Amino acid sequence: MRVGIVGAGSIAFGTAAFLEQQGHKAILWSPSGERTKALAAGEALTAQGAIEGTFHPNVAPNAEALVGDAEALVIALPAYGHKSVLDAIAPHVTPSQTVIFSSHASFGALYLSRLLASRGVTATIVAWGTTVVTGRQLDPTSVNVNTVRKRIDLATLPASRSDAGFAVCQALFGDRFVDRGSLMAIALSNLNPQNHMGIALGNMTRMERGETWSQGQNVTPKVGRLLEELDQERIAIATKLGLEVRNIFQHFHLSFHVPISSISQMNQEMHEAGNGGTGPATADSRYVTEDVPFGLVMTAKLGRLAGEPADLHEAGVKIFSAMYGRDFAAENDLLLALDLDAMSLSELNALCRDGYAPAK
Numbered sequence: 474m475r476v477g478i479v480g481a482g483s484i485a486f487g488t489a490a491f492l493e494q495q496g497h498k499a500i501l502w503s504p505s506g507e508r509t510k511a512l513a514a515g516e517a518l519t520a521q522g523a524i525e526g527t528f529h530p531n532v533a534p535n536a537e538a539l540v541g542d543a544e545a546l547v548i549a550l551p552a553y554g555h556k557s558v559l560d561a562i563a564p565h566v567t568p569s570q571t572v573i574f575s576s577h578a579s580f581g582a583l584y585l586s587r588l589l590a591s592r593g594v595t596a597t598i599v600a601w602g603t604t605v606v607t608g609r610q611l612d613p614t615s616v617n618v619n620t621v622r623k624r625i626d627l628a629t630l631p632a633s634r635s636d637a638g639f640a641v642c643q644a645l646f647g648d649r650f651v652d653r654g655s656l657m658a659i660a661l662s663n664l665n666p667q668n669h670m671g672i673a674l675g676n677m678t679r680m681e682r683g684e685t686w687s688q689g690q691n692v693t694p695k696v697g698r699l700l701e702e703l704d705q706e707r708i709a710i711a712t713k714l715g716l717e718v719r720n721i722f723q724h725f726h727l728s729f730h731v732p733i734s735s736i737s738q739m740n741q742e743m744h745e746a747g748n749g750g751t752g753p754a755t756a757d758s759r760y761v762t763e764d765v766p767f768g769l770v771m772t773a774k775l776g777r778l779a780g781e782p783a784d785l786h787e788a789g790v791k792i793f794s795a796m797y798g799r800d801f802a803a804e805n806d807l808l809l810a811l812d813l814d815a816m817s818l819s820e821l822n823a824l825c826r827d828g829y830a831p832a833k
Contacts, residue, residue: 474645475500477533477543479558480550481508486616487606488549488575489530490520497645499530502539504550504558511613519615522608540565545573545641549604551759552578552767556806563588571597571641575604577659578767579807582630586828587811593831595631599638602626602653602662602719603728605646609751619750624727626651626719628659631828656825658716660775664724666768667703669760670789671696672752677796681756689740689749697737699785706783707772713781756797765793766804774808778818 474497478485481503489499503509512518513532520526533539540546540562548555559581566572566589574581577600589596603625608618627650629638635652642650653659672688675696679686692700704721711718722733731742743749753760769786776783794801803809813821 474498474544474641475542476645477502477539477546478530479504479536479539479546479548479562480554482550483608483610483616484575484604484606485547485549486518486610487520487524487608487618488547488604490518490524490526490528490616490618491606491621492645493518493528493530494524494526495645495647499528500533500539500542501530502533502536504536504554504561506534508613516614520618521615522618523606523621524618536561537565540570543570545571545645547573547575548581549575551763552581552807553763553804555579555581556584556810559585559588564592566594566596568594568596571599571638573599573642574601576601576663576665577656578663578763579771579805580656580660580811580813580825581807582656583811583824583828584807586630586824590829590831593833595828595831597634597638597641598630598828599642600628600630600656600659601642602659603665603724605649607728607750620729620748622728623649623730624651624719625649626653626659626662628653628656630656630825632826653717655716657714657822658711658718660771660825661707661711661714661716662718663768664704664707664719664721666764666772667707667786668700668721669764670769670786670793671699671703673758673760674789674792675699676752677756680753680758680760683754685754686752687744687749688752689744691752692737692740694735694737697735697740700736703785703789706776706785710772710776710779710781710783713779714775761793761797765790765801767807769793770802770805771808774813778816778821 492499509532629635725739773786
């Protein structure tokens with residue numbers, strides 16, 4: 474299949490390498506155009522780590538060209554860029570195309586559904602709870618893929634197209650998906666924001682000093698305990714809503730292939746195996762600038778909506794806002810556009826099942 478990838482960072486590059494290795498054709502689009510200049514000039518994409526090889530993905534000059542040349546689309550850039558790229562691709566998406574969020578954040582699938590509905594279009598929109606690969610971009614033409622995940626939770630919008638969405642994902646990425654059946658479940662399935670909150674709080678001075686440090690090794694017992702407590706808040710919200718989501722122990726076990734124990738011990742084993750990853754070397758990291766407004770803020774809102782307050786998540790938003798001198802709660806342009814605060818729980822559940830009705 475021809476797969477358009479929106480983004481040109483580590484996840485986009487890793488996803489492109491994965492698809493090309495499987496015999497599909499990847500087409501990259503960088504909204505700024507900067508990150509794909511070398512590839513557009515004919516240089517190859519080199520992958521190392523969990524995926525090895527040299528690949529030649531195509532490069533699209535703009536959103537219209539990307540969508541027009543693709544059978545499926547993958548959104549693979551930080552959540553703070555989602556609204557602008559969705560605004561750019563939505564005028565060109567057709568009902569026959571599948572759009573995959575890798576990974577889904579802050580009801581971006583609902584925002585895209587609303588944009589398409591305004592054109593009278595219903596497309597198959599698939600939301601993943603996490604990415605198929607993890608890694609680091611080494612330079613403008615190479616990526617280190619840390620791991621390829623064995624299990625990924627997903628849901629399709631509208632739910633009536635679940636079989637079609639699942640089939641496309643399986644055809645592209647193999648037998649690694651679990652259909653959670655509800656976009657609401659996927660909204661509570663992305664563990665990165667809670668995990669990155671604990672890691673960043675516990676290692677902020679390393680980030681600010683630009684140190685090179687092992688992330689897995691520095692999920693020490695107390696940082697690990699904080700991650701476990703944050704996870705309990707997320708699970709409590711899902712349980713209150715009658716949803717089944719993966720817990721943090723299952724996440725690390727299935728994503729990084731280590732036996733289940735305490736979160737700190739699992740991270741130490743990841744480090745010993747060489748899969749612990751490298752922590753951020755700057756405070757201007759998506760661990761905060763993406764995951765606080767587009768992760769913690771959303772979970773906190775769902776907790777309030779469900780009557781199951783997430784006190785640690787709420788505190789995290791306030792602490793990071795104080796540390797950075799920013800109002801992270803006001804930076805989520807997706808939730809502001811959807812006016813989530815004005816929705817009832819029943820209205821949100823209906824939208825998460827059916828999406829927005831196409832205009833006639």
